[in-house]
Amino acid sequence: MIPFTFDYYRPDTITEAVRAYKELEGAGRFPIYYSGGSEIISMARVNNIHTKAVIDLKAIPECTVFENNANELVMGSAVTLSAISEANYYPLLTKACGRIADHTMQCKITLGGNICGTIRYKEALLPLLLSDASVIIASGNKLATIPIHEIYNHRLNLKKGDFIVQFIIKNKYLSLPYFHIKKTKNEKIDYPALTLAAILDEGRVRLAFSGLCAFPFQSPKIDTAWNQEGLAADAKIHEMINHLPGPVLNDVYGSDTYRLFVLKTTLLNLEKELEKMPCSN
Amino acid sequence: MKTIGFDTLRKEAWDKVTGRAIYTGDEIKAGTLHARILISPHAHANIKSIDTSEALKVSGVKAVLTGQDCAVRIGSILEDRPPLAVGKVRHFGEPVALAVAFSERAAAEAVNKIKVEYVPLPEVFTPSEAVESTAPLVHENLSSYKKAVSDVYPEPNTNIAERVKIRKGDMAMGWAESEVIIEASFQLPKSDHIAMETRNAKAEILPDGEVIITTSSQAPFTVKKMISQYFNLEEGKVVVKTPLVGGGFGGKAAMTLEILAYLASKAVNGQAVKIAYTREEDIVSAPGSIGLEAKVKLGATKDGCLKAVEMTCLLDSGAYADIGPRMAKAIAVDCTGPYNVEHVCCDSLCVYTNRPYATSFRGFGHESYTFCMERSLDKLAQTLSMDPFDLRLKNAILPGSTTPTMVTSTTSNTGSLPACLERLKSLINWGEGSRIELGNGIVRAKGISSLWKTSDLPTDAISGALLTFNADGSINLSSGAVECGPGMKTTLAQILAETMKMDLSRIHVKLDVDTQVCPEHYKTVASMTTFMAGRAVQRAAEDLIRQLKSLGAVVLKCPPEDLDVAEEKVYQRHDPLKFIPFKDLVHGYQYPDGQSIEGQIMGRGSFIMSNLTTLNKDTGKGVAGPAWAVGAQAVEVEFDTKDFSYRLIHAATVIDAGKVLNPKTARGLITGGMCMGLGLATREAFEYGDQGEMLNTSLRTYKVMHIGQEPVYLVDFIETPQINAPFGARGLAEHGIIGIPAALANALSAAAQTELDQLPITPETIWQAKTGGKI
Numbered sequence A: 001m002i003p004f005t006f007d008y009y010r011p012d013t014i015t016e017a018v019r020a021y022k023e024l025e026g027a028g029r030f031p032i033y034y035s036g037g038s039e040i041i042s043m044a045r046v047n048n049i050h051t052k053a054v055i056d057l058k059a060i061p062e063c064t065v066f067e068n069n070a071n072e073l074v075m076g077s078a079v080t081l082s083a084i085s086e087a088n089y090y091p092l093l094t095k096a097c098g099r100i101a102d103h104t105m106q107c108k109i110t111l112g113g114n115i116c117g118t119i120r121y122k123e124a125l126l127p128l129l130l131s132d133a134s135v136i137i138a139s140g141n142k143l144a145t146i147p148i149h150e151i152y153n154h155r156l157n158l159k160k161g162d163f164i165v166q167f168i169i170k171n172k173y174l175s176l177p178y179f180h181i182k183k184t185k186n187e188k189i190d191y192p193a194l195t196l197a198a199i200l201d202e203g204r205v206r207l208a209f210s211g212l213c214a215f216p217f218q219s220p221k222i223d224t225a226w227n228q229e230g231l232a233a234d235a236k237i238h239e240m241i242n243h244l245p246g247p248v249l250n251d252v253y254g255s256d257t258y259r260l261f262v263l264k265t266t267l268l269n270l271e272k273e274l275e276k277m278p279c280s281n
Numbered sequence B: 001m002k003t004i005g006f007d008t009l010r011k012e013a014w015d016k017v018t019g020r021a022i023y024t025g026d027e028i029k030a031g032t033l034h035a036r037i038l039i040s041p042h043a044h045a046n047i048k049s050i051d052t053s054e055a056l057k058v059s060g061v062k063a064v065l066t067g068q069d070c071a072v073r074i075g076s077i078l079e080d081r082p083p084l085a086v087g088k089v090r091h092f093g094e095p096v097a098l099a100v101a102f103s104e105r106a107a108a109e110a111v112n113k114i115k116v117e118y119v120p121l122p123e124v125f126t127p128s129e130a131v132e133s134t135a136p137l138v139h140e141n142l143s144s145y146k147k148a149v150s151d152v153y154p155e156p157n158t159n160i161a162e163r164v165k166i167r168k169g170d171m172a173m174g175w176a177e178s179e180v181i182i183e184a185s186f187q188l189p190k191s192d193h194i195a196m197e198t199r200n201a202k203a204e205i206l207p208d209g210e211v212i213i214t215t216s217s218q219a220p221f222t223v224k225k226m227i228s229q230y231f232n233l234e235e236g237k238v239v240v241k242t243p244l245v246g247g248g249f250g251g252k253a254a255m256t257l258e259i260l261a262y263l264a265s266k267a268v269n270g271q272a273v274k275i276a277y278t279r280e281e282d283i284v285s286a287p288g289s290i291g292l293e294a295k296v297k298l299g300a301t302k303d304g305c306l307k308a309v310e311m312t313c314l315l316d317s318g319a320y321a322d323i324g325p326r327m328a329k330a331i332a333v334d335c336t337g338p339y340n341v342e343h344v345c346c347d348s349l350c351v352y353t354n355r356p357y358a359t360s361f362r363g364f365g366h367e368s369y370t371f372c373m374e375r376s377l378d379k380l381a382q383t384l385s386m387d388p389f390d391l392r393l394k395n396a397i398l399p400g401s402t403t404p405t406m407v408t409s410t411t412s413n414t415g416s417l418p419a420c421l422e423r424l425k426s427l428i429n430w431g432e433g434s435r436i437e438l439g440n441g442i443v444r445a446k447g448i449s450s451l452w453k454t455s456d457l458p459t460d461a462i463s464g465a466l467l468t469f470n471a472d473g474s475i476n477l478s479s480g481a482v483e484c485g486p487g488m489k490t491t492l493a494q495i496l497a498e499t500m501k502m503d504l505s506r507i508h509v510k511l512d513v514d515t516q517v518c519p520e521h522y523k524t525v526a527s528m529t530t531f532m533a534g535r536a537v538q539r540a541a542e543d544l545i546r547q548l549k550s551l552g553a554v555v556l557k558c559p560p561e562d563l564d565v566a567e568e569k570v571y572q573r574h575d576p577l578k579f580i581p582f583k584d585l586v587h588g589y590q591y592p593d594g595q596s597i598e599g600q601i602m603g604r605g606s607f608i609m610s611n612l613t614t615l616n617k618d619t620g621k622g623v624a625g626p627a628w629a630v631g632a633q634a635v636e637v638e639f640d641t642k643d644f645s646y647r648l649i650h651a652a653t654v655i656d657a658g659k660v661l662n663p664k665t666a667r668g669l670i671t672g673g674m675c676m677g678l679g680l681a682t683r684e685a686f687e688y689g690d691q692g693e694m695l696n697t698s699l700r701t702y703k704v705m706h707i708g709q710e711p712v713y714l715v716d717f718i719e720t721p722q723i724n725a726p727f728g729a730r731g732l733a734e735h736g737i738i739g740i741p742a743a744l745a746n747a748l749s750a751a752a753q754t755e756l757d758q759l760p761i762t763p764e765t766i767w768q769a770k771t772g773g774k775i
Helices: A014-026 A038-044 A081-087 A091-098 A111-116 A125-130 A220-226 A233-242 A256-276 B013-017 B104-112 B171-177 B220-230 B257-267 B279-284 B324-333 B366-384 B388-395 B417-427 B488-500 B529-556 B663-682 B740-752 B763-771
Strands: A007-009 A032-034 A053-056 A066-068 A072-076 A134-139 A142-147 A163-170 A178-184 A192-201 A204-210 B033-039 B045-051 B061-066 B095-101 B115-120 B160-168 B180-188 B200-205 B211-215 B238-242 B273-276 B291-300 B306-318 B343-352 B435-439 B442-453 B462-469 B475-479 B507-509 B563-566 B569-572 B575-581 B587-590 B596-600 B602-608 B629-640 B646-656 B712-718
Touching (some): A014 A134, A014 A163, A072 A111, A081 A091, A081 A111, A091 A125, A091 A192, A111 A125, A111 A163, A178 A256, A204 A220, A204 A256, A233 A256, B033 B104, B033 B279, B061 B257, B160 B324, B171 B291, B171 B343, B180 B366, B200 B257, B211 B257, B257 B273, B291 B366, B366 B442, B388 B417, B388 B442, B417 B442, B417 B629, B442 B740, B475 B488, B488 B529, B529 B563, B529 B596, B663 B740
Parallel strands (some): A007 A053
Antiparallel strands (some): A066 A072, A192 A204, B033 B095, B045 B115, B061 B095, B200 B211, B291 B306, B442 B629, B462 B602
């Protein structure tokens, strides 16, 4: 039960949504965009968020688009994780979505919600970072297309009132060899001690991480360290750790040293997997 | 016609599988108000002030209560707990105030507007710190608290609520005879019951003063007595009703929300009030399980004969004692495990800390001390280079041995541990080796544990059964035992059907409990329902049979001793064709000319524990329970030596059940216990911040076992009858949990070749133990 009352808005168009936000914000209603609602509901019932108005984006056709055309995969921000898994256009993303919460929640949590919410792990983001996704943003009265690395760089750079409409991924990424491993404290359905996603693109490995630092990230420096020729895995890993973009998380899901241990064993495992891949060079 | 020993569908099965079964929260009468609580954000703090003025202004709010409005202290052993904090808070999550409103939302909004000023106090978080003479006191006036029982000994000006001592044999001799001595210490965290149904209760006070409480409780009769006692109400004026309970696991044996519901109703002129804990409140505000710190010292000869056991157990009871002193007793009573040890010294202390308080939990402390004892036995086996099975078999308790409280073991009161161990050995294929390297750094390993448990109920615990007939000859069965999942009402029906030699479908059971009409059953706890209520049902059935024969003798014109009953008939034993059906007798017999005799036949059966004694304060000598059930358990894991992760492959249990009454239900009960044990062993533990705030108060963060991550469960039974139990059946409802954490720890210690002496065991804790935390 949510211990406060709030108004519910369900705009049919992007313009209506943006306008509603602006008006409600001006009227001191602390509006929030709503899609799956799983995080809003669980936070609101324990007084961790407060709002007087939610704006449901699920009736906006652009936000629920989900199609793979000749060139690209278009995913509305309100597409659920379970829909993504079932369609399986992008196997790496399927894998990532399949390890976020449990199946009941996956039927509610949306791609946009996982990335814009306050829970820090945003594991659906990793495949999007690796595939250089484009993000369509509703910003004021217009739509803008922005590379994911610009809209997300250790934090989400969305202006107040803007929202994500779609994610677009070029088809070439959908079938690249990939690696996805999620390590938790012990229970399978839990936040990550480490989630590592990787793709192999023209012989070069790209890596993205969640659960290692306070935010998910993909780092050219770390990729470069990993892709060095002729360096032993241990040395590469040592160098990668030096390039981490922030302190390693240290909490009940895993101490900082343990997370580094998990990182190391996972990367050694990745190396073995890569050796097995025929397309690796 | 036989039902005992056959798979039997539980009586409430169809209601449950169709979602039609009714629990306390499912029905709410028009006009019911709702209450919500405000909880303490501090582990230990003085309450400087509480301002409820803004809360009272919330639309729909009828009343706001604080500790000042309810001047009682409650507790089933020591009366130490105010229903709402008075003066200070002693744990994170302690209820501080309560709002009553037309809707739950308005009550919650009001609670959010109560302003409390706290002045933090120094906290004490572990029992070993709490027993230090310099520790902050959780209860400054411990000696002033009223004792609810005579045999509890709180130590004034300390944090010690109870100290139970076992002094058996001569320790000096024990150590002198020991050629090998091992010592170990253990730490086990608190956790939660996580019953599917969170605690909830409703109360109303009728204009004539009658108090009606409906509650999800394992102890409706205790609720009745306590409410009557604390508020000076005539006991008959308090009626407690309990429909089906959605899981108890001991957590609903303590009175928690009933008193708040009553106080809330009283504050609104007796109107009906409902209060239901959210999952978060159920975890932090209602009691969970104890924590335990233990030191174990074992002495043995070189050939593995246990000579001396010395144990110190510090139970972390949290902020209030609740049933903690009795869990300290239960641990002491069974401290050695099911082994024959001549020299035993055990101090079992129930200690206050500033953690959320604890109550009974499946296993009643046995799941905790068994971990310590059975880990120690594996250490001893390793030191002696002895097979863990051989060590346990060599020391298994046998008829003629004495228990720690000096009860002489018999085949009837203990059953056969050796039979359980031998069966387990083949069930888990121990012969193939307990540690097998599969290559690529993967190891398969097995670990074992024995278990035993008796009950620690009051020496005068009672039960009863009432039977009435329908005109067609079928029987209605009423008992005060609560149906909280194990199908005990079906078990009672089986016992009745078997005794009456009639079809089980013709026994109708009253599934809910109403203290006004059901005969009292002490509490539905301690794996004692089949024994206590079953004995009462047997007596009630005998009462029916006697009356049936007596009336049948008149009708069939023969002495009653020539008659027997079966298949709803009273018949002549020497000429079964001479019979009269129940239906012609049970509502009175009518002669052809219309004259009638006797009237309704009703059966009553009563039971009280016999031959139990309190324990001697200095030596612990005494009889705590009527019998034990013994068993042996194993867990098999697949362990990855590279990253210290593991998978559960098999979990196995062999229990001496005495007699298996309902095989599938018994298997389900044992498996459920094993699953909970694996939860404790692998993931369940309260996590705290530096100030004692709890970090994992929801199921998003507090993890229990999930489907898909469980091992294959293997369950088997030995049947050594307990002669004074219904059809020989021993209590076994809790027992599946007891040895599992130890068996898993023994398996993983063998797999990782390191000593794992804390729970839960995660890849990180193994990595810590094995490498000291090296990357």
